[in-house]
Amino acid sequence: MKALLAPVVLCLCLTPVWAQQVEPAPKADEGFSLMEEGAKLLFRGLMDEMEPALDDMAKAMAEAEPVMREMLRLMGDIRNYHAPEMQPNGDILIRRKTPAELAMPDGPEIEL
Structure with missing residues (x-):
């Protein structure tokens, strides 16, 4: 029993010394690089989630392009119209501007 007591006491005495070792503080550069990596992961995740929706939107815009071009051709100059009004x-x-409204100047010129 006495032979076993000495190694146990020695182990118990050395344990607090081993537990009190302090790890070195991370460098300031490492903190920024970790923030950068976190931001990159966040944006990659967002892009992965948004990619299917963006692809669908691109397809919808490709389908709508001929109709929009025809509408713009029919409208002509956007300055021929008043601002939209909600009823x-x-x-x-x-509303389309009348020829008299088109002949009138828009107002005094603004100096920049």
Whole structure:
């Protein structure tokens, strides 16, 4: 029993010394690189989630392009129209300017 007591006491005495070792503090550069890596992972995750929606939107825009081009051709110059107005029932009206309104200047020139 006495032969076993000495090694146990020695182990118990050395344990607190081993537990009190302090790890070196990380360098300031490492903190920034960890933040950069975290931001990269965040943005990669967002792009992975958004990629299917962006692909669908690109397909929808490709399908809508001919219709939009035709509408722009029919409209002509956007300055020929008043600003959109919302009616009480929810309709949106975009009135075409009359020839007299088109001949009038828009207002005094703004100096920059």
